[in-house]
Amino acid sequence: MGVEKFQEKLIELIGPMESLGDDRTVGWNGSYFDGVHPQKQAGLNYVGLSVPVGRTNSDEFDALADLADKYGDGKIRTTISQNLILTGVPDDKLEDLLKEPVLQRLTPDPKRFMSRTVSCTGNEFCNLAIVETKERARRVAKYLDENVQLEEPVRIHFIGCPNGCGQKSVADIGLQGSLIKTPDGMIDAFDIAVGGTLGPGAKYNTALKGRVKGEEVQLVLAQLINYYKETRVSAEESFHDFVQRVGTETMQSKLTEILAAS
Numbered sequence: 001m002g003v004e005k006f007q008e009k010l011i012e013l014i015g016p017m018e019s020l021g022d023d024r025t026v027g028w029n030g031s032y033f034d035g036v037h038p039q040k041q042a043g044l045n046y047v048g049l050s051v052p053v054g055r056t057n058s059d060e061f062d063a064l065a066d067l068a069d070k071y072g073d074g075k076i077r078t079t080i081s082q083n084l085i086l087t088g089v090p091d092d093k094l095e096d097l098l099k100e101p102v103l104q105r106l107t108p109d110p111k112r113f114m115s116r117t118v119s120c121t122g123n124e125f126c127n128l129a130i131v132e133t134k135e136r137a138r139r140v141a142k143y144l145d146e147n148v149q150l151e152e153p154v155r156i157h158f159i160g161c162p163n164g165c166g167q168k169s170v171a172d173i174g175l176q177g178s179l180i181k182t183p184d185g186m187i188d189a190f191d192i193a194v195g196g197t198l199g200p201g202a203k204y205n206t207a208l209k210g211r212v213k214g215e216e217v218q219l220v221l222a223q224l225i226n227y228y229k230e231t232r233v234s235a236e237e238s239f240h241d242f243v244q245r246v247g248t249e250t251m252q253s254k255l256t257e258i259l260a261a262s
């Protein structure tokens with residue numbers, strides 16, 4: 001029949017179809033909701049909490065469930081950035097909620113790099129993993145928070161094998177676990193990819209050549225991010241826009257230079 005004939009026949013049978021309606025797309029922010037935000041319902045708020053590298057435990061979940069009942073509408077939402085949202089919190093309960101002990105770690109006001117680092121499970125619990133990821137991701141984010149001053153968020157995603165459960169392909173900087181041979185045997189290493197995003201201009205990131213030893217990831221990332229910070233045209237230029245402007249070849253040259261000096 002072909003598409004047009006099929007459509008014609010379908011409309012003949014079911015009548016006119018609903019239009020697509022207004023486009024309400026408001027961009028994509030990586031599913032980050034840190035902080036306190038007003039809801040559509042007057043006087044109510046939702047509170048986005050950061051879960052460092054997406055790892056929590058049953059004690060924290062018990063405490064959060066109690067907080068959701070005590071301060072909110074009894075609901076906890078999860079985000080694809082491995083974080084949590086408490087909803088339906090009235091204005092007059094916000095101050096007391098924010099003082100609760102569990103929110104000191106699962107904070108609505110996280111440090112920059114820790115808040116934007118995502119990791120898959122890695123070899124601690126995943127049979128397919130080639131390397132450890134979660135604890136390494138936490139150490140790398142902590143190092144970057146302590147050593148790189150940057151307001152603009154950079155999304156860093158770790159995965160332990162090519163399956164990509166940590167959404168490495170859409171990260172500003174994606175790290176994929178692998179192994180390299182050294183005189184002392186095989187050791188954990190990572191391939192680095194740069195420039196991924198979703199939303200307008202959606203694009204998978206591009207892998208650079210040059211495998212980075214596991215223990216050197218934080219030093220290499222600090223230098224790559226500082227290069228972005230010092231070379232961007234303005235403080236408003238995001239890491240993604242920067243990579244698109246300078247091109248993958250420039251990022252490759254910088255990584256090659258960093259690795260040669262390490």
Ligand code: SF4
Binds near residue numbers: 120122128129163
């Ligand atoms: S990306 Fe690989 S290592 Fe990580 S959780 Fe998925 S299958 Fe496991």
